[in-house]
Amino acid sequence: xxxxxxxxxxxxxxxxxxxxxxxxxxxxxxxxxxxxxxxxxxxxxxxxxxxxxxxxxxxxxxxxxxxxxxxxxxxxxxxxxxxxxxxxxxxxxxxxxxxxxxxxxxxxxxxxxxxxxxxxxxxxxxxxxxxxxxxxxxxxxxxxxxxxxxxxxxxxxxxxxxxxxxxxxxxxxxxxxxxxxxxxxxxxxxxxxxxxxxxxxxxxxxxxxxxxxxxxxxxxxxxxxxxxxxxxxxxxxxxxxxxxxxxxxxxxxxxxxxxxxxxxxxxxxxxxxxxxxxxxxxxxxxxxxxxxxxxxxxxxxxxxxxxxxxxxxxxxxxxxxxxxxxxxxxxxxxxxxxxxxxxxxxxxxxxxxxxxxxxxxxxxxxxx
Numbered sequence: 001x002x003x004x005x006x007x008x009x010x011x012x013x014x015x016x017x018x019x020x021x022x023x024x025x026x027x028x029x030x031x032x033x034x035x036x037x038x039x040x041x042x043x044x045x046x047x048x049x050x051x052x053x054x055x056x057x058x059x060x061x062x063x064x065x066x067x068x069x070x071x072x073x074x075x076x077x078x079x080x081x082x083x084x085x086x087x088x089x090x091x092x093x094x095x096x097x098x099x100x101x102x103x104x105x106x107x108x109x110x111x112x113x114x115x116x117x118x119x120x121x122x123x124x125x126x127x128x129x130x131x132x133x134x135x136x137x138x139x140x141x142x143x144x145x146x147x148x149x150x151x152x153x154x155x156x157x158x159x160x161x162x163x164x165x166x167x168x169x170x171x172x173x174x175x176x177x178x179x180x181x182x183x184x185x186x187x188x189x190x191x192x193x194x195x196x197x198x199x200x201x202x203x204x205x206x207x208x209x210x211x212x213x214x215x216x217x218x219x220x221x222x223x224x225x226x227x228x229x230x231x232x233x234x235x236x237x238x239x240x241x242x243x244x245x246x247x248x249x250x251x252x253x254x255x256x257x258x259x260x261x262x263x264x265x266x267x268x269x270x271x272x273x274x275x276x277x278x279x280x281x282x283x284x285x286x287x288x289x290x291x292x293x294x295x296x297x298x299x300x301x302x303x304x305x306x307x308x309x310x311x312x313x314x315x316x317x318x319x320x321x322x323x324x325x326x327x328x329x330x331x332x333x334x335x336x337x338x339x340x341x342x343x344x345x346x347x348x349x350x351x352x353x354x355x356x357x358x359x360x361x362x363x364x365x366x367x368x
Contacts, residue, residue: 061076061077062074062075062076062077063075063077063278063303067282067285067286067289068286068290069286069289069290069294069298070289070294070298071285071286071289071298071299071300072297072298072299072300073282073299073300073303074299074300074301075300075301075302075303075326075327076302076303077278077303077304078302078303078304078305079304079305080199080200080219080225080226080305080306081200082199082224082225082226083225083226083275083305083306083307083322085275086274086275087272087273087274087275088225088272088273088275088322088355088356089269089270089271089272089273090270090273090319090320090321090322090356091222091223091225091266091267091268091269091270091307091319091320092266092267092268092269092312092317092318092319092320093222093264093265093266093267093309093317093318093320094264094265094267094316094317094318095148095150095262095263095264095265095316096150096195096196096263096264096265097150098146098150098151098152098194098195098196098260098263099194099195100134100146100152102193102194103144103146103152103154103194104136104144106190106193106194107142107144107154107255107258108136108138108142108144111138111139111140111142112138112139112140113136113137113138113139114137114138114139115136115137116134116135116136116137117134117135117136118132118133118134118135119132119133119135120132120133133145133146133147133148134146134147140156140157141156141157142154142155142156142157143155143157148262150262150263150264151260151261151262151263152258152259152260153258153259153260154257154258154259155256155257155259156253156255156256156257166204166215169204169205169206169207169215170202170203170204170205171205172203172205173205173207174205175205175207175212175213175214175252176212176252177212177251177252178250178252180203180205180214183203183214183216183250184201184203184216186250186254186255187216187218187248187250187255187258190248190255190258191218191246194260196220196246196260196263197220197221197222197224198218198219198220198221198246199218199219199220199221199226200218200219200226201216201217201218201219202216202217203215203216204216204217211251211252212251212252213249213250213251213256214249214250214251215247215248215249216246216247216248216249216250217229217245217246217247218245218246218247218248219245220244220245220246220260220262220263220264222264222265222266222307222320223266223269225307225320225322226306226307227244227262227264227306227307227308227309227320228244228304228306228307228308228323228325229244229245229306230304230306230325230327230350244261244262244263244264244309245259245260245261246258246259246260246261247259262309264309264318264320266320267317273356274356275322275355275356276324276353276355276356276358278303278324280358281324281326281353281355281358284353284358284360285300285326285351285353288351288360295332296330296331296332297330297331297332298328298329298330298331299328299329299330299331300326300327300328301327301328301329302325302326302327303324303325303326303327304324304325305322305323305324305325305355306322306323306325307320307321307322307323308320308321308322308323308325308352308361310361321354321355321356321361322354322355322356323352323353323354323355323361324352324353324355325350325351325352326350326351326352326353327348327349327350328348328349328350328351329346329347329348329349330346330347330349331345331346331347332345332347
């Protein structure tokens with residue numbers, strides 16, 4: 001039961017430790033964009049300066065500046081290529097069903113199934129298709145769980161390595177059993193067979209394990225647009241709206257882990273509307289902090305643009321809105337337990353700005 005609860009929670013949360021998928025980075029263009037916003041980084045306060053996004057790249061720049069409110073911005077800016085447009089539409093979507101039998105065929109063919117059960121899990125994620133939850137185990141120790149109709153988790157019983165900082169392994173190094181390109185192709189074929197649309201990926205080469213392997217992170221797409229891999233948080237009525245992702249692990253024996261959270265499909269697309277520039281979105285964040293009494297130091301350390309699923313009155317339908325995401329850290333001195341000194345307490349959170357109308361998407365701000 002503990003295992004089932006743990007895996008279910010994994011399905012309902014994005015893998016927040018690996019959100020910076022910086023594929024196709026162009027250092028020269030990035031340096032040029034970064035230099036245009038660093039003039040006041042060393043001390044003076046300023047409003048948001050112009051930041052130009054290089055063509056055909058996923059990571060635009062590294063922004064370093066201090067806003068008029070005192071918030072320090074020191075962040076990579078990640079904008080997927082598909083979203084580097086002046087106008088984007090709002091969409092509606094619903095869950096895309098994943099075929100349980102097809103998953104069994106792909107991952108468990110020829111293996112002796114020792115347990116196969118079905119239960120229910122409250123579909124508290126907007127767009128979820130069903131309460132049904134199916135899971136099975138094999139004699140080899142494989143485990144498969146399909147939940148809410150549009151999420152699943154598969155893992156094989158092989159050696160793994162806990163990597164708390166995956167960024168250290170983004171080396172581009174090929175392993176002996178397959179190149180990164182070959183491994184990526186194999187994973188994409190499985191996604192295509194399951195009808196899952198994926199976009200850009202980032203690869204981590206784990207060559208310090210007793211069984212070397214690759215870890216891949218992919219953007220999930222809706223109507224060609226990437227969905228945010230960051231956690232969405234709790235919106236009105238405390239209904240959790242997660243980000244989305246596909247994570248896969250491949251070693252010399254094949255795919256040993258495949259984790260897909262919250263696959264959606266587009267049901268309706270509205271008219272394209274003007275998108276807020278990064279400067280305008282930063283102005284909205286600056287206004288937010290200028291309206292409160294700030295205690296301690298505030299930082300923005302990551303900026304992304306992605307589509308975000310938002311709940312509607314219809315539990316099976318979500319709004320898909322392009323958002324500017326700002327990961328934040330608040331550092332404040334608090335009395336220590338002894339009462340004789342102080343400790344610095346960092347609190348992580350995030351701000352979501354609707355990229356079409358500039359409003360903040362309010363949520364229960366938590367760790368990201």
